[in-house]
Amino acid sequence: MYKITKIINNNFVCSVNEKGEEIILRGPGIGFQKKSNDIAEESKIEKIYSMSSKSMLNKLQSLVDNIPLEHIQVCTEIIEDIKLHLNKKLNDNIYITLTDHLSFAIERQRLKLEYKNALLWEIKKFYQTEYQMGLRALDIIKDRLGVDLLEDEAGFIALHIVNAELDTNISDMMKITTLIQDILELTKNYYKIELDEESLHYERFITHLKYFGQRLFQNKTVKDDDFQLQKMIKTSYSKDYQCAEIINNYIKEKFHRELTGEEMMFLTIHLKRITME
Structure with a gap:
């Protein structure tokens, strides 16, 4: 049972759920001739929208009141x-x-x-x-x-x-997409190879770059924890680490950010994997 707290229009009303959270109910005529504190007819409820914050709920209210x-x-x-x-x-x-x-x-x-x-x-x-x-x-x-x-x-x-x-937001997603393309070009130019885009390692590399881009544009970093492992990776995969340094220089020049040792380690491992094939 949902008590109406606000009428948005004939087809949308605000209510609260069993947790006391504000929600929006959608249904044909659900708000017609209704007022606050009336009970919404459950047979008319087509969709319940539950948002994670008050500001998002307000944006959704504004949206549903202004588009068909x-x-x-x-x-x-x-x-x-x-x-x-x-x-x-x-x-x-x-x-x-x-x-x-x-x-x-x-x-x-x-x-x-x-x-x-x-x-x-x-x-x-x-x-x-x-x-x-x-x-x-x-x-x-x-x-x-x-x-x-x-x-x-x-x-x-x-x-x-x-x-x-x-x-993240759509603007950052467009930046992340360009970032991925630039890193792939740097990688192909460094190793002078074409990457196998059907391989599992390539898919994992793209996934890593997506989340890396997210951290970059949200100013989040991966903490440096295992310095011994980082040193071992740098020594064991020196060629791949050099490619990671080229990518790091690109990041510094374009975005004025520097990769942590942990990020460099993960990047080096992915570079090693995709070029082994």
Whole structure:
């Protein structure tokens, strides 16, 4: 049983759950002719939105009051589909960021003002699973709304998904994508080889770089703990460590940050693995 605390519009109301946390209820006519302290009709509840903070809940309230209901319904369906097939924890903020983005993209398509995605090639390469989910999302939008968005939007959706996985923002995700591409180019130039993009070690390296990029742009660091192991890695894999130093110099020059010994060690190990193949 949910007591209404605020009416957003005919289809959205605020309430609280059994833990006393503020939530938003969605359903056709759930707020029609209702007022605060009325009980929401459970038969009308289609979706319960629970956000991790008051500010996020306020943003969601503002969003649902300003974009078409069908956009919210379709975007929620897309996010639930992503959660089901991706099997990864996503930041609830995706209900705000992706819904806002897709509603705007649908409106831009109507006005013939669609954006090109300058990072589409990199996104397809580095975030393959998330990109496939982006393509699924485009199919859902076409099926539900009759709107045919460009493939570029699948790339933008993929960035929003990775953003929700890493708990960062879309601007940082674009920087991380460029960072990964630059590090791969430095690596290929140093070893003078092409990397096996189908290998497990390559996939692990990309994953490492994603989380490394997240730490870099959120000003987080990995603590230096095992100095003996770091010294052993530096000595045993001296060629790979030199490549890590080139990458470190690039980071210092471009982002004015320096890798810790622990980061250098992890980077060296990944470089060794992907070049052994």
